Amino acid sequence: MHPDYKEKISTELKDNGFVAVGFSNAELVDQDFVAKYNSWLTAGMHAEMSWLERNSEKRFDPTLLHPGTKTIITALYPWTEVEFDSGELKIAAYAHGFDYHQFLREKAKPALDFLSRVNPNHKPRFFTDSAPIPDRYWAQKAGLGFIGKNGNLIHPELGSRFFIAHIFTAISPEKEAKPLIQACGSCTKCIDACPTEAIIENGMIDSNRCISYWNIEAKTEIPTEIADKNPGWIFGCDICQMVCPYNKISLTKYNNDEMKGRWKAPENTAKWRSMSENAFELQFGFTPLARAGLHKIVDTLNGLKNTD
Numbered sequence: 001m002h003p004d005y006k007e008k009i010s011t012e013l014k015d016n017g018f019v020a021v022g023f024s025n026a027e028l029v030d031q032d033f034v035a036k037y038n039s040w041l042t043a044g045m046h047a048e049m050s051w052l053e054r055n056s057e058k059r060f061d062p063t064l065l066h067p068g069t070k071t072i073i074t075a076l077y078p079w080t081e082v083e084f085d086s087g088e089l090k091i092a093a094y095a096h097g098f099d100y101h102q103f104l105r106e107k108a109k110p111a112l113d114f115l116s117r118v119n120p121n122h123k124p125r126f127f128t129d130s131a132p133i134p135d136r137y138w139a140q141k142a143g144l145g146f147i148g149k150n151g152n153l154i155h156p157e158l159g160s161r162f163f164i165a166h167i168f169t170a171i172s173p174e175k176e177a178k179p180l181i182q183a184c185g186s187c188t189k190c191i192d193a194c195p196t197e198a199i200i201e202n203g204m205i206d207s208n209r210c211i212s213y214w215n216i217e218a219k220t221e222i223p224t225e226i227a228d229k230n231p232g233w234i235f236g237c238d239i240c241q242m243v244c245p246y247n248k249i250s251l252t253k254y255n256n257d258e259m260k261g262r263w264k265a266p267e268n269t270a271k272w273r274s275m276s277e278n279a280f281e282l283q284f285g286f287t288p289l290a291r292a293g294l295h296k297i298v299d300t301l302n303g304l305k306n307t308d
Helices: 003-015 031-042 056-060 100-118 135-141 189-193 211-217 269-274 277-284 294-303
Strands: 020-025 071-078 125-127 162-169 199-201 233-235
Touching: 003 020, 003 071, 003 100, 020 135, 071 100, 071 135, 100 125, 100 162, 135 162, 211 233, 211 294, 233 294, 269 294, 277 294
Parallel strands: none
Antiparallel strands: 020 071, 071 162, 125 162
16 A cells, blocks of 8 residues: 555544554454354354354455455544443443444545545445454454453553444555554453453453343343343443553543434433333434343343342
8 A cells, every 4th residue: 555545544534533543454364363253153152143153254354245355444433432331320331422333434434535536446345343344353453452351452542442443445555563462461350340250261251141242132031140240231331341451541532522412311210211212212213222222221220139
């Protein structure tokens, strides 16, 4: 990739709110990563998320996911809310605001338009948690962080409080960044803090025991043994990130009112229980909370201890 192109792309993304940008060759995913992912599936740690078993060829070969791709551009965008919830009822920080899929796509549009002008024969594609892509793998390969013991991508200066987005383009990179090595050291704070013991080993999470899985993705009732250990999370869970030393750095300068909009969640149990489906749709229909829906959120709330 011509150095001027690289600088232009990085500038377009950073001018629109992305805080770090990296470039990788679009090649087969490392076999060690593939083997670890497959062993995770074989052990059933993906619970009922069957879509994680599909599209394995595209998941590990970006040129099959988007033919003609030569470079993967990876960019990090801070969460709308960079402080963690601490009240009786808690919602994962990333979910405070508009749905990030379309929002980040719009933020990346100037860079996408530039890539289309440079190479009109290949349309670049934008992805953020929207295709069979090992997001954290490509971010680490681009030099944007390392995959921590809690499975999250950790940037040395930003911690893990950001979205990961990718642009697949046919423009060839000049050279890759050097991937960062895992730098958790002997720290086990995330492992020790998880109330359901969902963190099994470096970067491997057992979804069957993960609070976030049960209050967002699961279609079945939350097991009592999980619900009893949930300290108030009604959508997602940030415990393993709250205790991470890399997240002690203040990121308040990145608070994004544009993405947050008029976010305001009901502050107590009674207001959640009395909310109608129409009211939920009006307030949260264009936020990540829509993935779970009102019924599931209230079911999670009802399973918590010490709620009236």
